Amino acid sequence: MQCLPGKRNTYKFQFIEKFKKQYPINIMCEELEISRDTYYKWLKRKNIKNRYELNHEALKPLIQKYYDLSNGTAGYRQIKEQLEYHEGIIISYYMAFLIKCCIMKLPEARKKNKNKGKYTVTTKGDEKKYTYQNIAENMDINDIYKVISTDTTEVKLEKDGKQNVSFFIDAYSTEILVSCIGKSLNNDFIEYNLNLLNDSDYKLDNIILHSDRGGMYKSGIYNTKTAEMNLIPSMSAPYTCTHNPWIETLNGQFKDFIKKDNPKTLDELQIVLNKFVYYNNNIKIKNKLKTTPINYRCCHS
Template identity: 25%
Template sequence: MEGRAGVQNRASQVSSKSCGLKKKDKFRIIKRLKSQYPIRELCFVACVSRSGFYKFLKATDKESDGDHALVQCMRAIQTETSLTYGYRRMKIAIEAQLHYPVNHKRIARLQKANDLQAVIRRKRFNYPKSSFVIEGAKPNILNRNFIAEKPNQKWVTDITYLQSGSQRLYMSALLDLYNNELVAYRISSDFGIAFVLETIKDAFAHRLTENLLIHSDQGGHYMSLAYSNLLSEKRAIQSMSRRGNCWDNAVMENFFSHLKSELIHRIKPKTREELEEKIRKYVDFYNKERIQTKLKMAPVAYRSHFSQTA
């Protein structure tokens, strides 16, 4: 059997490894070596108390149990949301379920360690040039003031492309800046003006508005005479981003980025029918269930809360 001197010589690994380390780091080394050497000798060499080490063990075991519960909760949330939550939304969702605060760094660490991180977004596509009767650009009235005090005060709109098998489709959408709710959208295989105008008409068909501001970029659809006339007919105020400045319409860009990373790039739809059905479900999920970091709840729930407290 190994004598005390031999144990101390071998346990001196702790001393050399722990030189300049914090007490918790020394405890971690002792924990790693405790199956090989007596805890008494390891603590002696590391110049820490056994009682302190046992308190550390108890705390880490408790944390390990807590981590396991958090990971199970994360896994369920990411399954429901198709791996779309980063650590910020995950923190909100977990705290809503477990009813106690959780550090965001702990959530990020556990997501990384357990392969539960959100899917990374992809870059945007350059669109074909449009040929419409152009009226011209409008002033940037929105001016990056993305905060709305009530529903249907400020809407933003844009167009994105969607790949379905070998077919390229286009999506026009309108978003309410009050709660980031998708108000209306249309999908088309034709890049013409019609599907953009229909998106506007769909939105006004089920929303009551007054002095509504609608902001877009300087795409041909939005500078067209037909679009300008329609907004005038609906008594809406038209606003446009500065030329080539995507940040002026960042909220709409952000929605399309989420749509593609959380849905399109993952399912890779083979047909238009499949794509439209998946988008319909995603929009329903986005509006009614998906937590908005800024709001701490889903858009429809936030709007409902407003109507009850107004």
């Protein structure tokens, strides 16, 4: 099958195709500022898949295979690296992300807004301005006690089903301040996490607490509790994991860490989580700190 270049002006061509029985093609082409030759070329090749689409279809079952092998926990970065190591296929992270979106049937908005900047919508006439409440992104995080980053990651257990693992970490040192496992992201789980953070020996006054835009971080109990703790909330733009890199990196490291033990029950997951927290805080040497996170905080308190 011949591989043809990507489509251009698709919507214009589809419009002409739809209304060609009602209006002359030459007039519609003139109004839409495209040549008739271009339209007829599109007409001939509209059902022929281009090289990108053929590659997309060939890679889909392979990405599905490695996604299933991970029990539904592997991110697109892990899948991309596994394809390269096991199959000898090199693709971009973005292609792995798009194909995984198709496999998981994620909404089109997620794919389109993956790298979209922060925004809130303010309208002035026909003009729209987009700005998000993302304080942490514009900060110079050059020491501890500035930003706490939080997120939850999902783990599937063979016997106890899906579980949510929540972390609160210092964005500079990546010290894990709080770790918790919960079946549901309900108000009790949110309050329990924040109570654990409040009871820790970490200085919390006027610290920025950065998260994504998950439902638990927009809930009333979360906003009320963080205000009581004198925390300043900050949120990433939708579908932009790059705005919360500290916790996303840790989530990936945790997923890799539990592969060896392969916990099947909630108790086994809790044991592995405790091992991971101890390793991260007390054993692992951070290049930036030249020491462990716990030792760094002890020396800078």
